[in-house]
Amino acid sequence: MAHKKVVFLSLASDFGCQVQVTNFPELLEMLGSIDLSYWQLATSAHMPEDYDVAVIEGAVTTQEHIELLEKVRGIAECVIVVGACACTGGVVGLALNHDLEEAARTVYGKDASKVAWGHIAPRPVDAVIPTDFKVMGCPINPEEFSYILQRAVQGLTDHPHRETLCSECKINENLCFYKQQKVCLGLVTAAGCNSNCVNRGRACTGCRGLAEDANLEAAREFAAKFSLENELLEAIEVYNTARKEA
């Protein structure tokens, strides 16, 4: 059977997730199981008109992005979105807390409209087109990307972690940050990273986005017991602002 044709493209992002994939020790093995037709980061060629799987990184921030996504969806049988920007809007979504024109002027100066045009409110990819798989995280874990890519290539369906991160933190026998009066987003964030940050002594910042099973009301009440309710809500904004809007 011929290998599936895969394209890898970016919207608004820092290309960090593509870099993560290049860091993957099993990258060459992965390339042996797919036909990588286009990789925005690693090639100057044009994107082909025919492919099976589209891997998309980055948030939607321009009208051009929307047109590109609609075209991609019409061609690819399977769309995989990778990274926080593509999955939830990520930190790009924080622009929603500002006036967009003013934000552009802050970054590009008074002639912003000459260099940056067509801006729309940032949103995750699935606010524009239906997606089939999500690889969460900022940046993504290349092993998880490989696992999901293989599922996609085999024609399986996505099975995202719906539960929150505290489950993995318990398995790793970490001490809870709330006992030290510190906010941690593990209690509302989707599991699947093996509590990577907390294992290293840092509280969860929620890069995998709110879990489908998250119970925000109960989490707020819990944080309020430590007088951390506002800090909790503020921390949730970082990766979930565009998600909420979409």
Place this chain on the structure above:
Amino acid sequence: MFFRILQKESVSDLIKGLAQTREVIGPRAKGSEFVFDVIENPDDIVLDYTTTLLPPKKYFLKSKEEMMRYNSKTGQVSEDEVAVEPRVLFGVHPCDINSLLLLDKVFLGDYVDPYYKARRENTLIVGVSCMPTQMCMCNAFGTGEVHDGFDLFLTDLGDSYYVTCQTAEGANLIDKYCETRAVEPADVDALQARIKKFNEAFVPAPDTSEIPLLFDAKYDDPMWEEIGDPCLACGACSMVCPTCYCFNVRDVQDADGVSGTRVREWDSCCFSDFAEVVGGHNFRPKRSDRVKYRFYHKQWGYLSRYGEVLCVGCGRCNTACKVNINPRRVLEALTKGGEE
């Protein structure tokens, strides 16, 4: 079975002796808490610990384990060989020893689990007595004492331990590696004083009479929404539970797209996809349904199958749950009412 008195300063001799032929696992400090971990230096073991973050279950039913390797091109599958080094769990509390006996009924019963069995057979258990904390509830289930399931058991008498030698292997090892002496009448007196002190230290147990009957009678009671709606769906209760044994199995394809690993991992009935089936139907769509199910299985489902309650009152879920969902609260809500 016979009994010995072991001076506390000789415990390190026993640990060093055991370490000659096996890996020694015991409770050690992690920040303000305790965990079961490899003991390389006998000074690291803390035998008067309160409880550990995870129970000893993690050494028998691993949180994540490879069941087999496969190759989808050749159709070859590796045999389920479980390589287990000889091991001793040193310093296990009665509740946790009892929890292993409950897991045995599941994994060594009608369908023997080779992974669990290999680890169980290669592991010696040295129990140690404890004092109840505010979270402990073994007094409700009679699991604060053990009669089986260990090789040696050390009851703390202050400067010494009253050692119960349950198995021949345990007895041989203690004779081989450390000095002990015969039990004297004063030791029995100290043992009795210790038992009294232990019993008096408990928070009174909730009423457990007719719990299965009340579970069925109150199946649709609003108490379940009140207790279960705040569930954060983190599954912390199941992860820290010494008797939760549900797992998920999935195949993880390698990057080459040909070979892969079948993996087994801990699961929780508090996750929303636990009771979801092909086609998308979910038998327990609400948080409160899932929380109710968890307690129902612990207090009634397992009991109907194996004749015992699937809770040893270790108190870990009580500590781990951020929204106050715990067996004491459930039992108190179930037994509330009926006053004249």
